[in-house]
Amino acid sequence: MEELTGSAGSDGDIAALAEIVASVESVAAQLTAAQVAEVRLLAQAGQLAEKQASGARANVRVHDMALRAIAAEVGGVLRLTDRTVQQRIGEAREIVECYPAALAEWEAGCLTRGHVRVIVDAGAVVPPALRAEFEREAIARCRIDTPNRVRAGLEILAERMADRSFTDRHRDACTSRAVRVVPGRNGMSDVVASVPTVIADGVFDRLTQQAQSVVDARESGDDDARTIDQVRADVFADLLLAGSPSLDPTATGDAPGVLGAIRAQVQVIVPVLTLLGADDGPVDLVGRSPIDADTARCLAANASNWARVLTEPIQGVVLAVDRYSTPWPQRRYLRARDQHCRFPGCRRAAIRCEIDHTIDAALGGPTALWNLAHLCQRHHSMKQFTRWKVRQLPGGVLEWTSPTGRIYREDAPAPPVFFAPAAIAGSASAPF
Incomplete structure (x- = not known):
């Protein structure tokens, strides 16, 4: 058998790799300790907000304001928005207060942050009385496999322990349907719509059919070289920006205007x-x-x-x-x-x-x-x-x-000012 040379590396390369791996392991341990410490501190921040609002007779607004103020304080040193910090405080409290065993395993290096996140996500449907049992089984599975491999099994385990049917939970989940815009790079953004799965599939199928019709209608020599993905995106934008909703309560009443006449406003x-x-x-x-x-x-x-x-x-x-x-x-x-x-x-x-x-x-x-x-x-x-x-x-x-x-x-943000070689002295900007 021909001896493999070069691909396995020299003894010196192996030694260097061993040193790199050991250093990575050391840094990972330090990172884990820091992440766990941060989770505990953020949970403490949330508990402090609850304590500050404890005398307000279950006034939700007082608690929320206390939490916002604390989140903004922490966000100042982390250079994060208070909204982001408030969300992280909520996640930290859930880990610390609901999954202490998983947190301890993470702190000991037996689990990763990804494992804990999978346990928390899957356990959302598990009733409090069964949470400890779910947590024990989830930890046992996570110890022997990666987060992406255990996710499906943990979701099934959690479903079996849920005290409400999937249908009931779906009915509640529908109330959180929403549309979000996620800014991207190079002047692009993602429009994310959280809707029932059958609606999402229906929307995508209709866009695909309409886009395919546009592609099929091209004639020989047509300059339209858009891919079906590009056409689908263009049809999606056209329908939303110019189309009229089928359910328009302003069409026959005395409300101002009609929904189909509304146009986007941007600055x-x-x-x-x-x-x-x-x-x-x-x-x-x-x-x-x-x-x-x-x-x-x-x-x-x-x-x-x-x-x-x-x-x-x-x-x-x-x-x-x-x-x-x-x-x-x-x-x-x-x-x-x-x-x-x-x-x-x-x-x-x-x-x-x-x-x-x-x-x-x-x-x-x-x-x-x-x-x-x-x-x-x-x-x-x-x-x-x-x-x-x-x-x-x-x-x-x-x-x-x-x-x-x-x-x-x-500081008041200054409108961007750019100079061209032949630019006149002075400049103006126009927001519309």
């Missing part, structure tokens, strides 16, 4: 040089991710109205907003200045936010530009009902102080 910041075709850099879709210059110019060309914003040419600070054809010059100015919610880390677009008086109007705060800023409903409520405090400095700068005294400076 885009387009530098004038991009409008003129002198710059092809990315353009800001406020609250989301950049879009390409061609799309921005197309939106500008078809916009029924748009606001002209004069900016300082170097730093992009908003200097003025035109006041023609609008009864709300302050709102237009603030929308151009703020672009999004002004709580640290939040990117909810200004058109989806509320205009807040930094000094409350009830306390004598004037409705003046230096006392106004956009806050989303979540962070507007936090300002009112938690110990987070804010003051507005010149130039639209907000200075937030957390309950523990940490200070976060939130």
Whole structure:
């Protein structure tokens, strides 16, 4: 038999690999210890919020505000949004309080974070009285296999222990149906719809049939070279943006307009040089991710109205907003200045936010530009009902102080300013 050479490596290579593997194992152990410690601390943060609200006679709002304030405090040091931290606090409490044995196995290095996540996800349908039994069996299975291999078995095990039928749970799950937009890269995003499986299959099948009809209708020499995936995506967008819903309660009543006539509203910041075709850099879709210059110019060309914003040419600070054809010059100015919610880390677009008086109007705060800023409903409520405090400095700068005294400076985001070689001095940006 021919001896294998080279592929197995020399003794020196094997020794080097052994050292790498040992180092990886050591780092993994340190990472596990840190992850478990973080889970325990986040759970403590959630328990503290519950303690703070304990005297409020089961007032859900008080508890939620306490949790938001604490999540924002922790998010400040982790550089994460308070929404993300609040979700992680909930997950941490579930692990610590409902699956202590699995957490101990993870801490001992017998299970991984992935194993624990699978146990928690599958165990969601298991009644509390049977949770310990489920946890013991799940740990035994996880010790001998990878998370992806044990997932199906644990889900079946959990189903057998569930005290409610799958049909009943599906009926409840339908109440959480929703549509979400997940920003992606290169001006693309994912539209995610959580709907019943049969509806999802039906939607996809109809899109496929319509897309296939478009492909089949192509004639020889047709310039349309789109794949069926691309056509399916285009049909999906066309139907949602221009189609009329079959169930339209405004069609025959006295409600304003009809659902089929509603069009999407977006807020885009387009530098004038991009409008003129002198710059092809990315353009800001406020609250989301950049879009390409061609799309921005197309939106500008078809916009029924748009606001002209004069900016300082170097730093992009908003200097003025035109006041023609609008009864709300302050709102237009603030929308151009703020672009999004002004709580640290939040990117909810200004058109989806509320205009807040930094000094409350009830306390004598004037409705003046230096006392106004956009806050989303979540962070507007936090300002009112938690110990987070804010003051507005010149130039639209907000200075937030957390309950523990940490200070976060939130500068007004400057609209993007780009210069072309032949650019004139000064620049303007147009949100529409």
